[in-house]
Amino acid sequence: KIGKNVIARANYVYREAHDQISKSSRTDSATKTTITEYNNDGKTKTHSFSLSFELAEPLHIRQVDINPQIVFSYIKSKGNLSLNNGYEESNTGDNQVVYNGNLVSYDSVPVADFNNPLKISLNMDFTHQPSGLVWANTLAWQEARKARIILGKTNAQYISEYSDYKQYVDEKLDSSLTWDTRLSWTPQFLKQQNLTISADILNVLDSKTAVDTTNTGVATYASGRTFWLDVSMKF
Numbered sequence: 425k426i427g428k429n430v431i432a433r434a435n436y437v438y439r440e441a442h443d444q445i446s447k448s449s450r451t452d453s454a455t456k457t458t459i460t461e462y463n464n465d466g467k468t469k470t471h472s473f474s475l476s477f478e479l480a481e482p483l484h485i486r487q488v489d490i491n492p493q494i495v496f497s498y499i500k501s502k503g504n505l506s507l508n509n510g511y512e513e514s515n516t517g518d519n520q521v522v523y524n525g526n527l528v529s530y531d532s533v534p535v536a537d538f539n540n541p542l543k544i545s546l547n548m549d550f551t552h553q554p555s556g557l558v559w560a561n562t563l564a565w566q567e568a569r570k571a572r573i574i575l576g577k578t579n580a581q582y583i584s585e586y587s588d589y590k591q592y593v594d595e596k597l598d599s600s601l602t603w604d605t606r607l608s609w610t611p612q613f614l615k616q617q618n619l620t621i622s623a624d625i626l627n628v629l630d631s632k633t634a635v636d637t638t639n640t641g642v643a644t645y646a647s648g649r650t651f652w653l654d655v656s657m658k659f
Contacts, residue, residue, distance in 0.1 A: 470501040493547040522591040542567040556610035570594040600633040618658035
């Protein structure tokens, strides 16, 4: 606790995953056909850090309670397959690849789809107890990060002397700013029925956020502005 009304929390989580499903391909010498095999060679190591600050007691303005919170988070992961690609071909043992022009062990290559260098989230909730209204907001900024792509022989960055190895390079994905909001109402005259009606707008700003890219420059984007309506009742 910092001062009289500020709570700080720090978290560190280390995860080590084994036996993740991956696939490999080989050519049958007799039939000359390609055989795809699925195995459990996939593995990843992930370090997650977070630091948050919030109030022990909300701010009171007239009949509205205000609960602010700020969260700093960082995720770093390494492994031998990319989970964005589903069951991709894994690189195990001492397998080497070319990564950004250097011949390295694939296990030392960062897992691009889990690495989030720095994310800062500001959560702000407004609660009006007499009416049962809650307006929740999350404004999140994601630092620019890298996406890993595999190079084809026609790519300008392809190194011909390493033609026996898979070749990867990093492409920069821009930073992003998103805003999600939710308005929920729990009617006080139906409080015993625990009825709640909620409306969500995700990505209010309709931000165009790239989450992945390919060696042809075709990007995959996060969802644009979306709307959700939810009615729930607890018995």
